[in-house]
Amino acid sequence: MAAPGPRAPPGESGGPAASALSMERIQSLTDLADLEAAYSRLCEEEKVVQEELDSLLEQQSTIENKMVALHRMGPNLQLIEGDAQQLAGMITFTCNLAENVSSKVRQLDLAKNRLYQAIQRADDILDLKFCMDGVQTALRNEDYEQAAAHIHRYLSLDKSVIELSRQGKEGGIIDANLKLLQEAEQRLTTIVTEKFDTAMKQGDLPQVERFFKIFPLLGLHEEGLSKFSEYLCKQVANKAEENLQLVMGTDMSDRRAAVIFADTLTLLFEGIARIVETHQPIVETYYGPGRLYTLIKHLQVECDRQVEKVVDKFIKERDYHRQFQQVQNSMMRSSSAEKIEPRELDPILTEVTLMNARSELYLRFIKRRIMADFEVGDAMASEEVKQEHQKYLDKLLNNCLLSCTMQELIGYYITMEEYFMRETVNKAVAMDSYEKGQLTSSMVDDVFYIVKKCIGRALSSSSIDCLCAMINHSTTELESDFREVLYNKLKQGFPATTFQDFQRGVTSAVNIMHSSLQQGKFDTKGIESTDEAKQSFLVTLNNVEVCSENIMTLKKTLESDCSKLLSQGFGGEQAQAKIESCLSDMAAVSNKFRDLLQVSVSPNYCCLPTLAAGVFRENSGRNHFSLRPGHVWLQEFWVGCRREHISQLSGMETAPARLHSHTSWQLHIKHWNRLQSQRNVASFVFTFHGLAVGSAFSGKEILIAFPSPLFSLVAQHTVTLSTASLSNAEDRLLVEKSCSFLRFLLLSQMQIALSMEQRTLWLNPVSCGMLGPAVLKCHSGLWQGEKQEDLVPHVERNQAKENILNQVCLCTSQRGQVIFLFGFAVQGTQMASVQHYQQTLLRTVVSIDTKELISKE
């Protein structure tokens, strides 16, 4: 056991057990050392105990003082206890009192409420009595308004109150009174209905309105509106009948005769609108807001009935269905025998769109009125009720016979309008004429006038769907039919001087050229025969381009027209998106026309004149050739076509009056320097009919033209510059560059021709000479299905002339599938004769000095 702590509590350490060493243990100690240790520990313990005792004694006085103080507090505590008991008594008393008071108040409140109820009931009973008396009196005096007011008061009484009243002591009397009142109500209803009917029959508007105002007082809102509408409908019907009679008697020479049915509808709609306008305030005042819908719903039934009559008459009088049938037949069958004359449709189409426009206007008016009325009436209503009402309105507008009838008429109209457009466009194409000096022919203006007219008419119907449908049809008409016309014209191509011309012309070409050069100008004799065809081709190209522009203009015009229509609130929420989509389809056609230009001047059609301009760029010392895509072709093309002859280009002719949209691009040789200032443009090469015919170098103002033997036109007017005739090395270098470029150009064309599986590619003997068999080799791989061995190149070299110009090579496929002639080839010409022409042609190559040519200017 461990020794006890030195601070053991003194009070408890009385016994010997308090020591860590028990007596038994001490007695059992035998060893001296142990005894000594025990002794010393006991001594220590004694010392500690002594100390504790001392400190306790010290505290004695403090404790005694505290005891005295406590004794003194004794009586005070007794006082407090007494007070506390008194307080408790008071609280209990107050509590009981409060409880008593509040129960009294509750009782009072109850009594008050009952009193109020009693007063109310008394009031009601008094009212009932008063109403009863009043109704009787009023009825006797035929003061129906007063009677209705009493009934209204009775009807607005709390039904449960009346019920309670009947259970009272005087229940019998009240019962009797109620019965009387109910009888009076029924009587009044009957009287008012009767009086209303009478007034209606007599057309006595003040009386009608008088009784109309009474219905809502009797709680008969629906009946009142229905009755009143009946009256109004009768008015509408009478007026409509009158108007229709007038229509039948209309003289055909009348100014409005052509739109008389549209006018009749207008009168009908205006009549109804006026009625709504006039009577809306009464309905609003006496029936409250939100009731206009009911009134108009009734009116719409009559409107539908009258519309049906007018439209039936219209269909009959104007033979609408038969005309539609005829149009449909004409569209189905290709027989032109019984085709309906589009001009005959013109008035009826206008009238139908007018009819629809009036209907749309009327429906929009109704919609606005009802919506505004609902808005006021539903100000406090839940979202559900609002949607419900909106649904009612939509249903009324969409399902009314007027809408359906008009949709039907417009359905027919669209088909007929489409027919009208197509036939009229066909006519315009057939009657196409061109006046000298004009850039385009008549059909472009005519066709766009027609398309504009048809879309404009569809627009005037105010029906967005109708408008979109006509935009779609116009897009189709322009994209397929009309574009086809132009495309076919272009396909005929720029009239290459016919084979006969060629035969005749080649020999004379030399003479002409000689004489021309001597006179300093070219004679156009011999090329007139194709002038007209050439003109026609060029006009067609202009037409195509103007069409492309016109479509964009048309789109823009329509956009602004449509936004006007939309801003007036026509069309649904998607109207804008719909129109935009249809118009963007139309705009896409503009690009398709533009593509037509591209195609027509691309090597795809060998028969077309392709005056391509390659741009030769000096690129950091290394020659780099590239053909500019798209528009560059066109720009240069105009130069070629308008001037027609390369020689004229060199002859510094002034530009033609106006070139559509390319004016800024006119390539004047005169302004060559300005062109050159566009830094990287160093050289131009012109090709004609897929043939490189000329190359112009800006720096030296040298024009080099290469002969193109297949087209006498070109042959007549082109000159060849042989390198031999160039006096200095620099010029020679230029020519060589030019040739090099030509080679590139030809290769491009060849490649394209191959990829297009073109049967024949016209090439220039001059350039072919440069290409030689190497080209064949390099391209034979591209010739799918043809082995290289199948290609039989005929290469002739004129050894006598050292220059590179006199080579012609000819290549045909043995399988006969592909005829590929380098040098020249003429479709339909016997192979045997080829060599002959070749010989002839080579003789036409004339050499002159370019400087001489330029100085002629």
Place this chain on the structure above:
Amino acid sequence: MSMEDYDFLFKIVLIGNAGVGKTCLVRRFTQGLFPPGQGATIGVDFMIKTVEINGEKVKLQIWDTAGQERFRSITQSYYRSANALILTYDITCEESFRCLPEWLREIEQYASNKVITVLVGNKIDLADKREVSQQRAAEFSEAQDMYYLETSAKESDNVEKLFLDLACRLISEARQNTLVNNVSSPLPGEGKSISYLTCCNFN
């Protein structure tokens, strides 16, 4: 999303008899709604939804047409510019199926020959009222070389699939066309001109 923010734009036109559920199909797909008590469509409705397929944004312009006869001349005008037509019938309505040949004649007459046509039998949630068997419709669509699918606009069955599959087909079709166009591109300076340089040496 801006107007031009897409890789492909396709026009899809829904056609078929009145009341077969064209509008509900479109609403379900574009808005995720199935509006009960849908009124008859007037003329044409127009909705746009842009979807992403294999990382490419495809804008679908969906034209929901009225099935009623009197709107035919309006709806017909939309056929030609359509990339795809969804020809819809109601599996619980024999009549709507029997009219399909008539609709096909319309397609033949007005639509582009490149148009993709999908035959859709709607309302499969009303299985107990089915009048047109799946097999019959499948045979018909096969004979007419059309894709065929049964949907429920109400339960949203196959609706996503219908439009997304169609979008995929349109994309692959569009890709093929571009390929063909590139090969036959007659315009110089487009694509190939550089390669010529390698076969003839300019110095």
